[in-house]
Amino acid sequence: MMKKITKIFAFIAMIILLSACGEKKVLKTEDMVSKLSNNGFIVTDVTKQMEDPSVTYVASANNGKFQIEYYVFETKKQAKAAYTNNKKSFETNKTKGKETSGDTYNKYVQELSDTYNVITRVDNTLLYASVNIEYKGTLKNVLKDLGY
Numbered sequence: 468m469m470k471k472i473t474k475i476f477a478f479i480a481m482i483i484l485l486s487a488c489g490e491k492k493v494l495k496t497e498d499m500v501s502k503l504s505n506n507g508f509i510v511t512d513v514t515k516q517m518e519d520p521s522v523t524y525v526a527s528a529n530n531g532k533f534q535i536e537y538y539v540f541e542t543k544k545q546a547k548a549a550y551t552n553n554k555k556s557f558e559t560n561k562t563k564g565k566e567t568s569g570d571t572y573n574k575y576v577q578e579l580s581d582t583y584n585v586i587t588r589v590d591n592t593l594l595y596a597s598v599n600i601e602y603k604g605t606l607k608n609v610l611k612d613l614g615y
Contacts, residue, residue, distance in 0.1 A: 491572040491614055493590040496524055499537055499613065503528040506609050508535065521545040533598040533606065540591045547573070550588040553595060557584050574615075578603070587615040 494502070500510045508528035517525050524539040540546040554575045557564060564577030564584065577584040583603040587594045587610065594615050598606050 490570050491589045493571075493592050494613060494615075496526075496539060499592075500526060502613055503535065503537075503609070506530070506612060508609075533596065533602050535606075535609070536595040538593040538595070540593065543591045546588050546591045546593050549593050550575070550586055553586045553593075557586070557597075572615075585610065589615060 503510050503526075508530045510526050510528045512524070513527050514522070514525045521541050522538055522545075523541055524537075526537040528535040528537065538546070538549065540549065550573050554564075554566075557575070557577050560579070562577060562579055564575050566573065566575045568574070572587065572589045574587045575585070578600070581600050582597060583600050583606060584597045585595070585606065594610070594613070596606055
């Protein structure tokens, strides 16, 4: 009887864990800025330079070695379209990357001989980075800290 109960609890725990894998939580703009700043980036609001009216906020984050761009769109649909367009732009060099998707996000990673490219969409936000391959590990750590 005890084994049966243990198996049931293990099964329930596994279902809960697997269902959480399909979701990522969008960071509020101020939390994104704070986390990027804590990772050594200077974050600049460049929204006024954006001509696309569907974009409500744009930040450029630079740590002196590479740049990350963070976009907030009016809708999730607009963010998905921007994700798809950026992914197509990366694939023009004929090198396919790896894509993962869940209920609330899409992530595309492409590694070339000298460049590491990442596009991540979480809900109505998009994070974009194209860095020299030597900064791949640093970028991955920053993305992990952001939950993106």
